[in-house]
Every structure is written in structure tokens, then in C-alpha cells.
Amino acid sequence: MPELPEVEALSAFLAERLVGREIARVEPVAISALKTYDPPVGALEGRTVGAVGRRGKFLDFEAGGLHLVVHLARAGWLRWRDTLPGEPAKPGPRNPLALRVRLVGEGGFDLTEAGTKKGLAVYVVRDPVEVPGVARLGPDPLDPGFGxxxxxxxxxxxxxxxxxxxxxxxxxxxxxxxxxxxxxxxxxxxxxxxxxxxxxxxxxxxxxxxxxxxxxxxxxxxxxxxxxxxxxxxxxxxxxxxxxxxxxxxxxxxxxxxxxxxxxxxxxxxxxxxxxxxxxxxxxxxx
Missing domain, CATH: 1.10.8.50 (Helicase, Ruva Protein; domain 3)
Incomplete structure (x- = not known):
């Protein structure tokens, strides 16, 4: 399971590639991974990514006032793609795809989850504290104010x-x-x-x-x-x-x-x- 150091590094990696880019399309594949329905994932389309950050073990993508919050759980991962296939995202035996985010122009990322025990969680919210797991987080051990x-x-x-x-x-x-x-x-x-x-x-x-x-x-x-x-x-x-x-x-x-x-x-x-x-x-x- 990705923990604080990996999610911190992943958020920095993604911030370099996503901030300032417009989301063209969000393609959910594993509906079970979606934990919210209002706003719908389609509401992210046409919005520009303003920030990518970490909250505990959650990834937080801010785009035009909405937040795409992701918990990778035990077997989930994010795969950056410089080039994405033109056809709509589909799951496959060698590509356990859960959700794809396409950017305007080129590139984007896939959320994948291996295995049969599914824990990957995706939320679209107006405020990250609407996510129960985020709301209950204790202090961040790397926060300068945490002595x-x-x-x-x-x-x-x-x-x-x-x-x-x-x-x-x-x-x-x-x-x-x-x-x-x-x-x-x-x-x-x-x-x-x-x-x-x-x-x-x-x-x-x-x-x-x-x-x-x-x-x-x-x-x-x-x-x-x-x-x-x-x-x-x-x-x-x-x-x-x-x-x-x-x-x-x-x-x-x-x-x-x-x-x-x-x-x-x-x-x-x-x-x-x-x-x-x-x-x-x-x-x-x-x-």
C-alpha cells in the first residue's frame, strides 16, 4: 500500500505534469471505485488543474473549485501516460483499469487496481473534508507545527x-x-x-x-x-x-x-x- 512518502513523491511528480492543464475527459471503468455521485465525475471536464497535493495517504487534485480525491488502498496505483489510446477506456486481464483521466492536448493518467479485493476509492467533492477518511485524519507527522x-x-x-x-x-x-x-x-x-x-x-x-x-x-x-x-x-x-x-x-x-x-x-x-x-x-x- 502506498504510504506517506510514496504519495508525497507521487503528488510532486503529478503536480509538475498536471498543474495548468485542462481535463478533457474522465472515464470511469470500475464503477465500484466511485464513492460519490454529486458532483458527477464529468463535472471535472473542462476544468484546469490548479494544484495536486497529499492529505495523509490520499491524493488531492484541485480543478476549478472541485477536488478529485483518490485513495489507492492496498493494490491501487496511478500510471502516468504521455500518450493515451484514442479509444474509450476498457478493463482487461492485463490492465485492471478503474478510471482514466485525459488531458486536453495529450497525455493523462490511469488509476488501476490489481487483485480481487477492491479498495481503491475515488471521490469528487467541493471540499476534501467531505471525504470521511480525510475528515478523520490526525496531524501530518511532517507538518512543521507537529512537535x-x-x-x-x-x-x-x-x-x-x-x-x-x-x-x-x-x-x-x-x-x-x-x-x-x-x-x-x-x-x-x-x-x-x-x-x-x-x-x-x-x-x-x-x-x-x-x-x-x-x-x-x-x-x-x-x-x-x-x-x-x-x-x-x-x-x-x-x-x-x-x-x-x-x-x-x-x-x-x-x-x-x-x-x-x-x-x-x-x-x-x-x-x-x-x-x-x-x-x-x-x-x-x-x-
Missing amino acids: VAEFAALLRGERRQLKGVLRDQSVVAGVGNAYSDEVLHVARMSPYKLASSLTEEETARLYEALGGTLREAVERSRGLAAGELKAEKKVGMRVHGRTGLPCPVCGDTVREVSFADSSLQYCPTCQTGGKPLADRRLSRLLK
């Missing part, structure tokens, strides 16, 4: 484990499964540690790991084409997706805990005092 005091206030009284808290978009916006693993590894903390149990020093350490990890990933992705962002994300990971490989910090073997529809990766030496975490489907953390 350690604000972060500590969010964690105070929070009885959930750090892994779940970092992934909760209403706590901080933009962090998902992959970067929560990375942040916790940098902070040298167990994903099962209760947020409310953090000391002042640990809170500051987690805050620095959060901002530092995300900023580093954004810098790695800056300037890359849309098609290169997924590969860059994978290459830059320290523990996420690296089960069985050596930790780049201490050399211990990266371990995994599996859940019903996801998994987490961590380093026992760096994060849990050398003790392996039990699979939460069977038991709790071994102490």
Missing part, C-alpha cells in the same frame, strides 16, 4: 500497542504497515509496547524516529517517476518485508508475526531485548 509535545499529547492515555497507534490515521496521518515497522525499528521499540507506557525519553525517541524515517524516505523518492516508486520503497526498507534476512544494524535475523490479513517484521536484538514475539493469533508477547 514532540503534540505527539506526546496524542499518546497520553493511549492503551493500545505502538504498532496499532502508528497505523491509526486519526492519530497521525500517512503511516501504514510498512513504515510503522520501520519507525519502530529505528526507535528500538517493540511493536507490542503500550503507547501509554512510554517515558519522556522514549516518546522523544519515537518522535524523532517517526519524522526522520519519513523524511528520509521522501528524499529517496523525490524526483522519481511514478513507475519507480514501488521499487524504491521496497529497496529502502530495513526490516519490513525482510523476514529471514539479517538486520542491517545488528545482523540478527529479522522475524515476522502474522495476522489474519497482514504481518509485521522486527529485529529481536534491536527491539525486544533478544526475545521473539509470539504470534498474536496464539498468545501474547513473551516476557
Whole structure:
């Protein structure tokens, strides 16, 4: 799933190519991806793109007072096309197309989604806060006004484990499964540690790991084409997706805990005092 760094880089890539361009046609293919009907997607046609930005893990295209807001979900992606076929957009077995946006002149982009479990969401709204997922977003961890005091206030009284808290978009916006693993590894903390149990020093350490990890990933992705962002994300990971490989910090073997529809990766030496975490489907953390 694209998270804050990839969506940030993607929005910058698209802003260079879209701002000032007029939308010629919007062609919805997978109707299930459309989550709004008023205004209709056709209302974007003839409007000029004024800005492309990011809200958490959402892409926000502003065009003539309307907003096309996109959440790529787990298997969605945006593919920039310098040249688009002349015929109307159609889905196909090798091209799981959900929506196509054509620009006046030439070019545009496709929204695609692989797999059978569909989560890609497209909204056309007058104000982005009309999108429920945007309305509930917590502060952006890269916002200059988001300091350690604000972060500590969010964690105070929070009885959930750090892994779940970092992934909760209403706590901080933009962090998902992959970067929560990375942040916790940098902070040298167990994903099962209760947020409310953090000391002042640990809170500051987690805050620095959060901002530092995300900023580093954004810098790695800056300037890359849309098609290169997924590969860059994978290459830059320290523990996420690296089960069985050596930790780049201490050399211990990266371990995994599996859940019903996801998994987490961590380093026992760096994060849990050398003790392996039990699979939460069977038991709790071994102490």
C-alpha cells in the first residue's frame, strides 16, 4: 500500500505534469471505485488543474473549485501516460483499469487496481473534508507545527500497542504497515509496547524516529517517476518485508508475526531485548 512518502513523491511528480492543464475527459471503468455521485465525475471536464497535493495517504487534485480525491488502498496505483489510446477506456486481464483521466492536448493518467479485493476509492467533492477518511485524519507527522509535545499529547492515555497507534490515521496521518515497522525499528521499540507506557525519553525517541524515517524516505523518492516508486520503497526498507534476512544494524535475523490479513517484521536484538514475539493469533508477547 502506498504510504506517506510514496504519495508525497507521487503528488510532486503529478503536480509538475498536471498543474495548468485542462481535463478533457474522465472515464470511469470500475464503477465500484466511485464513492460519490454529486458532483458527477464529468463535472471535472473542462476544468484546469490548479494544484495536486497529499492529505495523509490520499491524493488531492484541485480543478476549478472541485477536488478529485483518490485513495489507492492496498493494490491501487496511478500510471502516468504521455500518450493515451484514442479509444474509450476498457478493463482487461492485463490492465485492471478503474478510471482514466485525459488531458486536453495529450497525455493523462490511469488509476488501476490489481487483485480481487477492491479498495481503491475515488471521490469528487467541493471540499476534501467531505471525504470521511480525510475528515478523520490526525496531524501530518511532517507538518512543521507537529512537535514532540503534540505527539506526546496524542499518546497520553493511549492503551493500545505502538504498532496499532502508528497505523491509526486519526492519530497521525500517512503511516501504514510498512513504515510503522520501520519507525519502530529505528526507535528500538517493540511493536507490542503500550503507547501509554512510554517515558519522556522514549516518546522523544519515537518522535524523532517517526519524522526522520519519513523524511528520509521522501528524499529517496523525490524526483522519481511514478513507475519507480514501488521499487524504491521496497529497496529502502530495513526490516519490513525482510523476514529471514539479517538486520542491517545488528545482523540478527529479522522475524515476522502474522495476522489474519497482514504481518509485521522486527529485529529481536534491536527491539525486544533478544526475545521473539509470539504470534498474536496464539498468545501474547513473551516476557
